Amino acid sequence: MLNHIDPAALSALRAILETGSFDGAAAALGVTPSAITQRIQRLEDHVGAPLILRGRPCSATQAGRRLRQHADEVALLEHGLQADLGLQASGIWPRIRIALNADSLATWFLGAMAAIDGMQFDLVLDDQDHSHAWLQRGDVMAAITASPAEVRGCDVRPLGALAYRATASPDFMARWFADGLCATSLSQAPMLVFNAKDGLQRRWLEQQGYGRVAGAPVHWLPSTTAFVEAAERGIGWGLNPYPLVRDQIADGRLVDMGGAFSTPLYWHWNRRIGAQLAPVTQAVRGAARKQFCEV
């Protein structure tokens, strides 16, 4: 059992992980780099394990990640304690680290953030099929994922399904799909793919009955809004969140290539701090309900 972990050392640990370096942490905390080094060394002696992997940027070892998680949880608990006892708040907002998909951030998640006061959000973007791993590693307190599968130690609630449309510009349709959509034309037309983890286009092709379309040129474009703009500019076709292309489809800037498609989303959170996260859970479910009932 570890007792009396130096809060200043935990602050140093978090600052290194946030700034990526010992020098950055020193600047952020207004102390010397050697003070940072000493705090981390004492903490490593205390825990009996290395906490930081030196590099550019520095990253946490497994023990380092667990310690940061602990620091964040304690900060959350202290925040609740202050409120319950009517104590003056420390002024430091507790930090909530959440993994989510870029499309949720671009469409509805900020509605949840805007509804929460007095908490610092630390958002980590990853594909909705991969954000589970962040939670399993203990790297985040909560995650928005495409899977209802329970993560050990976590609770889960469904949020609704984010609707997508396969879209392309009218010029693009005329150039590549003049004879219609088929496996042949789809194997020649440039396709937009968010990143290596993005399987939406492939799934849409299979769902629409085009099967495995091989050989098409692929543009890797890791930005939700650039994805929409690239479709409008005729750079490629791709699956876009419906809320972001509704207007363009209505006024003809984009063509809906057909087929209903959506991704279910789930909110998973660390049960150990479930009570402290309750306002966030409520805000996230509220913002999702608003988005998914509007579509």
Next chain:
Amino acid sequence: MLNHIDPAALSALRAILETGSFDGAAAALGVTPSAITQRIQRLEDHVGAPLILRGRPCSATQAGRRLRQHADEVALLEHGLQADLGLQASGIWPRIRIALNADSLATWFLGAMAAIDGMQFDLVLDDQDHSHAWLQRGDVMAAITASPAEVRGCDVRPLGALAYRATASPDFMARWFADGLCATSLSQAPMLVFNAKDGLQRRWLEQQGYGRVAGAPVHWLPSTTAFVEAAERGIGWGLNPYPLVRDQIADGRLVDMGGAFSTPLYWHWNRRIGAQLAPVTQAVRGAARKQFCEV
């Protein structure tokens, strides 16, 4: 000297790195996973070094990265050869891997992509102060960075300077800065920061004479357009690319917190394939010129 590297093995290597797994590569190329494994083993025997670091996702060793770079360069040269000899193109577009900052992608870079036909773009996002490293490691053919410092083996041209404005919503200004901007109010108001590599807010604070402002709540929000929307929703203040907030400042949805601020951008490219990259260089410089003269 390595001769006769099996093109199918190079395709397998690239497919593993793009899909993150041997199974994903097999599906992408329409072969069995064991065929992928065999090709990589033969290639590793040939080169005499491991090429893939097994993991989720799989990544390349230093030798693997160099081989992928070689494959991409050969594809570019073959493409030029076909054009020069009037041969029928293979149908496979050469792939251009570029590291750039999210703000360039959100503001002007798609203008360059739209001007290029017959090339696959593979865009990697990183902070403009860190995209140098991608080029140095040989992970990309070209990069947009904030530094004019020449990378070994690369040429460089200035692109112009992307203008930024520190912005917040009128409600946010009234709540946090009712008594004006000063080191005290700035140390209490929630600040938006893109990620750990984003030093723009800190630099703006120093440039404006507020010095090192410590203790402010920070929301980590790794998306250019979410950054703008978060400022509009009053979630925090932050530095936004001027082209993305010009309208909001004009119609009062956002308040310009003052101070001219810009980031110079430079286009760096691998000299070994400079001739093949010339159309891309021309399109990138043209799109940048259009953006930076308009502001």
